[in-house]
Amino acid sequence: MTVKETDQEVILTHPKDANTTVTILKYGATVYSWKMANKEQLWVSTAAKLDGSKPVRGGIPLVFPVFGKNATDEHLSKLPQHGLARNSTWEFLGQVKNDPPTVQFGLGPENANPELTKLWPMDFSLILTVELGIDHLKTAIEVQNTSNSNELKFNWLFHTYLRTEDIEDTMVTNLTGMTAYDQLLAETYVERHPALTFSEEFDRIYKKVPENRNIQVVRHGQPIHTLKRENLPDTVVWNPWIKKSAGMADFEPKSGFKNMVCVEPGHVNDFIILPPGEKWNASQTLYKDDLKFQAIM
Numbered sequence: 001m002t003v004k005e006t007d008q009e010v011i012l013t014h015p016k017d018a019n020t021t022v023t024i025l026k027y028g029a030t031v032y033s034w035k036m037a038n039k040e041q042l043w044v045s046t047a048a049k050l051d052g053s054k055p056v057r058g059g060i061p062l063v064f065p066v067f068g069k070n071a072t073d074e075h076l077s078k079l080p081q082h083g084l085a086r087n088s089t090w091e092f093l094g095q096v097k098n099d100p101p102t103v104q105f106g107l108g109p110e111n112a113n114p115e116l117t118k119l120w121p122m123d124f125s126l127i128l129t130v131e132l133g134i135d136h137l138k139t140a141i142e143v144q145n146t147s148n149s150n151e152l153k154f155n156w157l158f159h160t161y162l163r164t165e166d167i168e169d170t171m172v173t174n175l176t177g178m179t180a181y182d183q184l185l186a187e188t189y190v191e192r193h194p195a196l197t198f199s200e201e202f203d204r205i206y207k208k209v210p211e212n213r214n215i216q217v218v219r220h221g222q223p224i225h226t227l228k229r230e231n232l233p234d235t236v237v238w239n240p241w242i243k244k245s246a247g248m249a250d251f252e253p254k255s256g257f258k259n260m261v262c263v264e265p266g267h268v269n270d271f272i273i274l275p276p277g278e279k280w281n282a283s284q285t286l287y288k289d290d291l292k293f294q295a296i297m
């Protein structure tokens with residue numbers, strides 16, 4: 001069996017390697033484990049709530065329809081930080097392909113968190129597709145505006161927590177030359193560093209990153225993760241470091257910031273405005289590649 005469903009989760013196993021698996025919690029349709037040849041690729045807090053009481057701290061939480069906390073939009077401003085997709089239980093729609101094993105999850109106003117759809121009463125339909133390759137994990141999203149008359153205004157983001165052995169000797173590359181909004185300094189500038197390194201809290205939105213830039217997480221000269229994006233122009237890079245992780249009750253162990261970096265492809269710099277009836281698609285693929293240094297143009 002390549003796909004196993006329980007009450008809480010769905011587990012995919014690759015037919016060519018029983019140690020290559022992905023586990024998706026129905027709550028948030030959150031990928032919270034991805035193993036390649038038995039090696040975990042994602043970071044998840046040991047205090048993460050997997051019981052639906054709180055979004056999962058780790059894995060790949062889904063951010064929709066708003067990134068961060070909105071202050072101005074009549075409806076979006078009522079939603080909590082990062083919206084409602086990560087705090088709703090999605091419907092498992094089943095397996096759509098055998099090899100590579102591929103499954104889908106759905107969310108709409110009928111099954112989304114009712115406390116939150118009250119605050120954001122929009123017509124929408126989301127389909128998340130998760131594909132487990134022998135050497136990759138692809139997550140793809142389709143958003144449909146199911147209203148006959150109103151536009152749908154939203155952000156999308158895959159809040160991907162990537163695992164690393166030691167953040168202090170980890171670099172994130174191929175964002176050189178991009179415009180960055182530093183959320184800690186509230187300043188915008190052009191990123192001049194040939195690679196991002198980490199020695200304190202880090203929280204930046206890189207805007208309009210061309211699709212041919214494949215962001216890499218590099219350790220000891222070896223790329224440990226490579227990220228391909230479709231229709232996701234912005235990328236958030238985040239590490240909470242010591243003080244911020246100390247303040248998060250569900251972030252454990254407290255030294256866990258050393259073993260993770262969030263590289264989060266999304267459309268967050270502005271909103272997508274989807275006309276009635278229309279669909280919008282995007283995806284992220286995590287895979288392994290050789291070191292490809294895409295220097296400043």
Ligand SMILES: O=P(O)(O)OC[C@H]1O[C@H](O)[C@H](O)[C@@H](O)[C@@H]1O
Pocket residue numbers: 081082183203204236237238262264
């Ligand atoms: O604690 P959460 O709501 O999951 O947010 C975690 C983080 O998400 C993103 O990376 C934002 O850029 C950060 O500012 C935020 O702290």
